[in-house]
Amino acid sequence: MKKLPIGIQSIKKILVKGEYAYVDKTEIIRELIDEGAPHYFMSRPRRFGKSLFLDTLREIFSGNKELFKGCQIYNSDYEWDKHPVVYLDFSKIANQTPSQLETALKVRLGIIAKEYGISIITTDVQVALDTLVVELSNKYGRKVVVLVDEYDKPIIDRLDNLDIAKKNKDLLKGFFGTLKGLDAQLRFTLTTGVSKFSQVSLFSGLNNLTDITMSPEYAGMLGYTEDELKTVFSDHIQEVVKQRGQQGNLVTEEAVIDEIRKWYNGYRFSEKALFIYNPYSTLHYLKTKKAEGYWYSTGTPSFLIEEIKKHPQAIVPLCGTSVLKSTLSDISKIDRIHLAALMFQTGYLTIRGHNPEENSYDLDFPNKEVKDAFFNSLLEEFTEVNPLEVTRVAKEVKKALEDKELESFIDKINAHFAKIPYQIFQHAKEGFYQAVFFTFLEKSGVKTEAETATNTGRIDLVCETSNSFFVFELKLNRTADIAFKQAEEKKYRERYSLSEKNILVLGINFSSKSRNIGDWKGILYSPSGDSVRTYSKNF
Structure with a gap:
């Protein structure tokens, strides 16, 4: 070999x-x-x-x-x-x-x-x-x-x-x-x-x-295509299968490739739907036979964290955002860098879809390695919260949301906010609170999309579970009622009305005084559009 x-x-x-x-x-x-x-x-x-x-x-x-x-x-x-x-x-x-x-x-x-x-x-x-x-x-x-x-x-x-x-x-x-x-x-x-x-x-x-x-x-000039992975490294993939078997974990070659794909594939550099494996991480995986964050750990993206600290609201629409090709392929001013463009060019975001009419691209994180490590970095360097603490209660946060136990969900999110040093909140604007809320949700494993466009405006955050959509409108130093009314007046829930899922519209107001969620209000709608339950809480 x-x-x-x-x-x-x-x-x-x-x-x-x-x-x-x-x-x-x-x-x-x-x-x-x-x-x-x-x-x-x-x-x-x-x-x-x-x-x-x-x-x-x-x-x-x-x-x-x-x-x-x-x-x-x-x-x-x-x-x-x-x-x-x-x-x-x-x-x-x-x-x-x-x-x-x-x-x-x-x-x-x-x-x-x-x-x-x-x-x-x-x-x-x-x-x-x-x-x-x-x-x-x-x-x-x-x-x-x-x-x-x-x-x-x-x-x-x-x-x-x-x-x-x-x-x-x-x-x-x-x-x-x-x-x-x-x-x-x-x-x-x-x-x-x-x-x-x-x-x-x-x-x-x-x-x-x-x-x-x-x-x-x-598009395939650098990195590995899946065909190249299977052909050139077939013996090494078989070695992973063999080792897992010796450890009592019977797996197939396809199962190993699925693991490599989940962790290190997903890079797309053009309108052509050709996905590329990160060569550095792939080689290290084949050597150690363990799925870990190899590429990301070789260099903390300090310049990205610094850009986020300057413009924290910029991280909210990172995944799921659409950007013109001219924006993606060019950075014209180093003192006003488009964060999505910088993250695409440096490998922290990649292309998920292409709109030929607009010549625009939909962006997302390429794989598990990058997404997990990036949000760990945000928690450690942006909020100074230990990501392990968030991970330990991630299942509880996710389950509380899925079960629509909103008071428990909000309490757990506020417990995370309480761990952020007070000085980080100095001069913090609405975008900061949105960014931190988004980060906690993502790290908790909740499927989240930010700045979702509708025909009447943009939804701050949308989460999806097995049976429900959660439409969040977020405010700072206003009221939950104002946030909720905006979401209803703009009819944000109509975007998901054909999904045959419940839709919970939730207005959340952050308080700069308490430095967490101050009050919240929501209504749960059935798939037919009927109001099923009302939620509200003032602190």
Whole structure:
């Protein structure tokens, strides 16, 4: 059985002895090279195979044909011309200040030049890049290939200091702007990153740059498809089945695949309904034979939490929200980042549906790993509540809602609010209370949808159980009666009138004085629309 290529970013190490399992992406590479548009950009979440893909390109453009014996490109009509390659990995370039970034870039360009026997004498980083590409092309009589990994790291890493982030962005704008004057010397360029910041000159200067991030034909370029999982890792899946059997848990191969699918599949990057497995987590699962949060635990999304702290109401419509493609694929201002776009580009949300008429996409969490870990992070860093405490009473919260024991349900939610340190509530607005309420429901395993659109407005929150819908209208420092009347006057329950389920319309008013739910009022309607029961409570 072949080894799992965990943490390996060198295609030579994977292929040279044939010791490692390899998901062959070289046919996609050949198509990319042959397409005729030589300058590309693709964003994907971290640890999704970008570095290995770029290293594969480097070896192919270096003409190392025999390395790829047995791969799809080896038996194709690819000509294997050798080109000088400039490879820039921004994860290895210091970026704490703009001057440090500039110095580190110049050092890196100097190292590449030395490897090719070229001397660069300049203090200007843009001139250094220009000189390097021109001299390489002249010396070797071939056009140059430029491969850039994690170009946006100097911006993403510094989002906690917008002044540095903006200065780093401006430096990158000038640096990548140099490439637009080098088209005659360039054979191929591919730049990868986590996000797309459109104001970086990489996107505004190169008119012929092709963004393939959401292109259907390249949706499976990184990560694993289900067919690839079943084919390449069949032996490892059988090992999981065998181990479970030895432990007394008789499972089938399909049951193991179902588990991997639930935890690590679900990423969709285009209108094409092709779902991708997270390669990092999938490999670790096959190694440990345990379903855990591997990818998420490798890096706390501190920049997301900071954005949420600035705009807590933004998390309420996260799952189930619809966003235009232009919003998803572009971040134009680093001081006003669209949270849904940032979470999609960084892998915390993914596409669930596509509306071709609007060219919009429905978003949701990709899988159990991401959803569970994300809400754990929110509880720990946003509310400072131990997620284990919420998990321990999750079944009770969910059952109280299902049984329509609303007083018990509200009491349990208020018990969670009571654990939040009082200073977090300072200057908190309605969106904060909605966000916390939403987070507690999600973590309790209640099926929840936020900001649901109707023909008369937007419902704050909707929950669904086996026999009922719960329509919530939420207010701060008003009254439950006001919240309830709004939901009724806008006829929110009509959206679910054909469901043949009970509908409970509930108005909830939060109190900034008590820092929890102050009062609530609701009416339970039967599937036929008759009023069955009235609920109300003042504290």
